[in-house]
Amino acid sequence: MSNTPDRVDFDEYADRYEDLLQDQLSFFSKDRGYFSDHKASLAARQFDKPPNRILDFGCGIGLSLPYLAKYFPNAELFATDISEKSLQHVAKTHQAVTVLQNGEVDGHCFDLIFAAGVFHHIPPAQRREACARLSACLSPGGRVCVFEHNPYNPVTRRMVSTCPFDEDAVLLKRRELANLLADTRGLTVERREYCLFFPEPLKGLQPIERFLGWLPLGGQYYVVARK
Numbered sequence: 749m750s751n752t753p754d755r756v757d758f759d760e761y762a763d764r765y766e767d768l769l770q771d772q773l774s775f776f777s778k779d780r781g782y783f784s785d786h787k788a789s790l791a792a793r794q795f796d797k798p799p800n801r802i803l804d805f806g807c808g809i810g811l812s813l814p815y816l817a818k819y820f821p822n823a824e825l826f827a828t829d830i831s832e833k834s835l836q837h838v839a840k841t842h843q844a845v846t847v848l849q850n851g852e853v854d855g856h857c858f859d860l861i862f863a864a865g866v867f868h869h870i871p872p873a874q875r876r877e878a879c880a881r882l883s884a885c886l887s888p889g890g891r892v893c894v895f896e897h898n899p900y901n902p903v904t905r906r907m908v909s910t911c912p913f914d915e916d917a918v919l920l921k922r923r924e925l926a927n928l929l930a931d932t933r934g935l936t937v938e939r940r941e942y943c944l945f946f947p948e949p950l951k952g953l954q955p956i957e958r959f960l961g962w963l964p965l966g967g968q969y970y971v972v973a974r975k
């Protein structure tokens with residue numbers, strides 16, 4: 749018998765993804781967008797010269813897209829996912845975004861690939877290939893910015909264990925993700941930091957977060973690698 753959990757089919761969750769996520773996050777924030785906004789702002793901090801072409805890889809129903817548009821107002825936005833139903837939702841709700849089916853991504857060139865909460869859904873044996881694919885789609889000097897759940901944070905672990913669409917989740921430690929990206933041909937890891945320390949009621953403390961990137965207590969972490 750295999751120990752690998754069956755893969756979650758996000759087509760089944762596309763219609764209620766937002767409600768399920770809001771249930772999960774309601775303890776921390778009334779505004780589900782608070783964390784998506786923060787992640788997009790962290791991605792924006794990685795660039796002196798703003799990227800022109802951005803791919804939201806594993807975009808789901810597109811909850812990060814309004815914030816990528818907010819922090820990168822002049823960029824051309826693209827979105828892809830393996831869930832066709834999620835992509836149909838994105839095509840309807842974000843008409844300024846170019847939707848790429850999973851097979852259409854290769855051959856494109858992006859200055860930023862943003863991936864939030866995707867890698868823990870990719871089976872471990874397929875993660876190297878996924879990194880190689882992302883690297884191949886980056887322009888020279890382009891960056892991939894990957895956000896993941898922090899397995900050291902007990903609240904994060906509890907949320908994952910009770911979330912229906914996380915049934916296939918295999919969480920990765922920050923070191924594992926950084927090593928995966930560092931071992932990918934063409935990529936150099938520039939940053940690896942814990943983040944999402946402060947829920948919305950404590951957002952006044954957010955400026956402190958930039959000094960806490962080393963502390964494995966954030967709800968998530970992110971790793972940035974440059975081509």
Ligand SMILES: C[S@@+](CC[C@H](N)C(=O)[O-])C[C@H]1O[C@@H](n2cnc3c(N)ncnc32)[C@H](O)[C@@H]1O
Pocket residue numbers: 758805806807808809810811812828829830831834863864865866869870878
């Ligand atoms: C937890 S959702 C996150 C959605 C979105 N990034 C967000 O933050 O709201 C994970 C998404 O990753 C997608 N996914 C999983 N494996 C993928 C792969 N190999 N390529 C592209 N998308 C993938 C799933 O279909 C799902 O929509």
